[in-house]
Amino acid sequence: MAAVDLDTLYAGIRAGQRASVSRAITLVESMRPDHRALARDLLARLAEDSSAGPAVRVGISGVPGVGKSTFIEALGTHLTAQGKRVGVLAVDPSSVRTGGSVLGDKTRMPQLSIDPNAFIRPSPSAGTLGGVAAATSQAMSVLEGAGYDVVLVETVGVGQSEITVAGMVDTFLFLTLARTGDQLQGIKKGILEIADVIAVNKADAEGAAEDRSAEARVAARELAGAMRMVRGHGEWAPPVVTCSGLTGVGVDDVWARIGAHRDHLGHDGLLAKRAQQQLDFTWTLVRDILNERLRRSEPVAAIRQQVADDVLSGRLSAPAAADAIIAAFDEG
Ligand code: GDP
Numbered sequence: 001m002a003a004v005d006l007d008t009l010y011a012g013i014r015a016g017q018r019a020s021v022s023r024a025i026t027l028v029e030s031m032r033p034d035h036r037a038l039a040r041d042l043l044a045r046l047a048e049d050s051s052a053g054p055a056v057r058v059g060i061s062g063v064p065g066v067g068k069s070t071f072i073e074a075l076g077t078h079l080t081a082q083g084k085r086v087g088v089l090a091v092d093p094s095s096v097r098t099g100g101s102v103l104g105d106k107t108r109m110p111q112l113s114i115d116p117n118a119f120i121r122p123s124p125s126a127g128t129l130g131g132v133a134a135a136t137s138q139a140m141s142v143l144e145g146a147g148y149d150v151v152l153v154e155t156v157g158v159g160q161s162e163i164t165v166a167g168m169v170d171t172f173l174f175l176t177l178a179r180t181g182d183q184l185q186g187i188k189k190g191i192l193e194i195a196d197v198i199a200v201n202k203a204d205a206e207g208a209a210e211d212r213s214a215e216a217r218v219a220a221r222e223l224a225g226a227m228r229m230v231r232g233h234g235e236w237a238p239p240v241v242t243c244s245g246l247t248g249v250g251v252d253d254v255w256a257r258i259g260a261h262r263d264h265l266g267h268d269g270l271l272a273k274r275a276q277q278q279l280d281f282t283w284t285l286v287r288d289i290l291n292e293r294l295r296r297s298e299p300v301a302a303i304r305q306q307v308a309d310d311v312l313s314g315r316l317s318a319p320a321a322a323d324a325i326i327a328a329f330d331e332g
Contacts, residue, residue: 004038010045016085016146021119028138029124031131043138046145054270055087056150057140058258059165061191062175067201068154069108071175071245076109078251079150080117087143088112089136091155091165092123119143130288133164137281140168164284166194167277170270171261173254175201178212178219195238197257198223204244216242236264299328 004027012020028039062068076086088109112118124135140151155165166172174195200223203216224240231237239257243250265273294300307324310316316324 004035006038006041006045010042013042013046013142013146014049018119021142021146022121024142025121025135025139028142029135039138043141046141049145053144054170054274055140055144055148056258056262057153057169057171058150059153059155059162059169059172060175061155061162061165061172062201064156066175066177067245068156068175071199071201071243071251072152072154073109073112074245074248074251075255076112076118076152077115078248078255080112080115084117084149085147086112086115086118087140087148087151088118088120089139089143089151089153090121090123091129091132091136091153091161119148128288128291129160129164130284133168133281134285136165137168162191163194167280167284170265170273171196171258173197173199173258175199176219176223177202178216192227192238195227196236196261197238197254198227198240199250199254200240200242201245203242204247204249206244206246213242236261294329297329297332299332300325303328 004023009020009024009027013024024042027035027042030036030039060068060072072088076088079086107113109120113120121139124132136153140153143151151169153165153169155161162172162174172194174191174197176198178200198220200216200220203213205211205213220240220242227238227240239260241250241253241257243254245251262270303324307316307321311318311321
């Protein structure tokens with residue numbers, strides 16, 4: 001990355017210039033200490049002037065193949081047709097391990113990727129999930145500063161990533177399928193707890209012998225029943241709807257439900273939610289940093305093998321081993 005002139009970059013973002021937005025996101029993804037300092041300055045300046053207002057931040061999750069990118073293509077083009085500017089970001093935990101990124105790949109959203117009112121960015125590929133999430137969260141602020149109205153954050157429905165994404169958006173949309181064997185078994189209980197809107201996708205007759213809409217409606221009813229058991233009275237009751245990202249049927253309804261969830265939060269509720277997210281995120285980052293220090297600690301590295309041998313041979317209990325490791329860490 002070439003030398004960064006913060007004033008030029010800031011002005012470019014404010015003017016909504018794609019190249020500046022792109023460079024700023026590269027900056028917030030960077031691990032270099034000088035880039036991090038610049039990124040902090042940039043974000044502070046963007047936060048000072050909140051004239052652009054908060055974007056609608058939506059997390060979208062579901063297993064691979066559920067139709068996330070097809071749905072985002074449909075929803076994104078639906079929104080840009082209304083004159084809205086839409087950013088698409090991705091959090092891909094597998095890219096943390098492999099260094100490659102799958103989600104947010106432009107070729108999976110052919111129309112949206114050439115839409116002048118859309119900005120698509122694949123998952124950052126370096127670092128821990130916490131690091132990727134930090135970069136994504138800052139990228140959302142850059143897009144907001146550039147006047148984007150909606151930010152869609154795509155993540156794959158495995159492990160911790162959806163919890164992480166739910167923790168940085170206003171509304172969390174979970175996509176599922178009717179035909180997952182036992183309707184409810186395919187869905188982890190944790191998802192029901194974090195989802196604000198659920199959509200049974202592929203409710204269409206595309207590429208299938210029979211129309212799947214009826215089946216999708218049955219699944220949606222069952223899921224809605226399950227949701228009522230998970231959520232308490234008086235809380236937001238997450239709606240369960242059907243849609244087809246491929247034909248576009250029901251996509252506007254999903255968007256309307258997202259709007260209803262936002263109305264339910266209200267202005268103050270939204271601010272409070274975002275503030276709490278920042279506090280939770282602070283501690284996620286602290287844990288991340290501590291983990292990294294533990295991994296790099298030389299005194300810990302020096303006793304690592306011995307502790308492993310002792311625990312494996314039964315000479316040392318796990319609690320005693322943990323104490324020894326922490327003692328070594330504190331020493332470093
Ligand atoms: P992702 O892995 O969740 O992003 O899923 P994709 O959007 O890549 O879709 C996976 C496959 O399902 C592709 O072959 C799509 O064409 C197909 N697909 C996606 N959405 C729909 C839909 O609404 N209806 C039908 N019938 N197929 C769909």
